[in-house]
Amino acid sequence: MSRRSYDQYCAAARALDSVGDRWTLLIVRELLAGPRRYTDLHADLPGVSTDVLASRLKDMEREGLATRRKLPAPASAFVYELTARGRELLPVLTALAEWGAPALAERRPTDAVRAHWFAVPLARRLESVAGLVEVRLDEGVFHVRTGDGDPLYGEGPADRPDATVTMDADTCLGLVQGEFTLEEGVRDGRVKIETA
Amino acid sequence: MSRRSYDQYCAAARALDSVGDRWTLLIVRELLAGPRRYTDLHADLPGVSTDVLASRLKDMEREGLATRRKLPAPASAFVYELTARGRELLPVLTALAEWGAPALAERRPTDAVRAHWFAVPLARRLESVAGLVEVRLDEGVFHVRTGDGDPLYGEGPADRPDATVTMDADTCLGLVQGEFTLEEGVRDGRVKIETA
DNA sequence: CGGCATCCGTGACGATACTG
């Protein structure tokens, strides 16, 4: 906690002591995609200032949410990755995303977009497709491992995926908002699934 | 959002634009117990300053999370209560409380306590007891309506409860942390349930 | 060039005092 504690003997308040600071949960969202370097984090968190990002990462290390690790041999760069405790924040992000999805109806010109930001809300809708799934959106490509793998999702194409899901932006939005199911989307052709 | 928006086309970031400010989710926690007056909110949110509380309540009205309503006839006081949209934040608080429960192992002398702060994490463990349940803890009494009633829980005793659950502080902690189930607690006598 | 640390202007926060 970089801000002061709430000093309340309450489970929710204790959680907010750890992850209630501005940017912290969005950093967790990024790290759920796997280990990332400082510069990559900064690039996918538009608006965060360099000192705040560095400060939050230190807070997260101190709280046991993330670790800093040196990559082996030739890379020799530092990466940040979530601990097991940090990965357990996925249900928090899922609940937040579920609640916030209706607000995606308004798309503002100032909004930044990354394809993998859809991974958390989409993962719930992809549960009927088991294994490693590659998702191709207008905004880009990412992959999801359904059935509780470790890093849940990652940026870019998957390595030998079990299935590939393709759809356009409106379809992705409707799916995330729960307007229709994956099966319905497949039936009327808005969602295409190719199985390996 | 009183702070600036994250400006990200991401469901979780949109949610945090609405409820990511300091104190907002704890105000929601209080209002999940039903309509409350300003002074009562201030009393059960130790540490919040009067201007921040007033500011957050206005933000929440503007965001459609809460409404300000004048009580009828003799009371003539204003109360704040959640909208349907605001009540949908319960899963967010549940996920946060689940994640934060281990941190309750450390009980600090500076911690404030209210009995009804246990309602959110306890509600999950009480699902096997249907209906209106009165919970008696060392810290006080509150009640929970399981099976999706409207205000979920409230302070103080219940009006004609279907069941009454009594336990001590350690037992409550263990239950919240998932160390044992309600049934196990009843079996070894740590939890007492009286059915009407 | 990646990974921060420093400086600075603005605004959010917390405490107290005050008012209808």
Place this chain on the structure above:
DNA sequence: CAGTATCGTCACGGATGCCG
């Protein structure tokens, strides 16, 4: 009782500098 006013402090965001 239900806030508003004031004020000192600290956190945030942006820019820049430094160092391997």
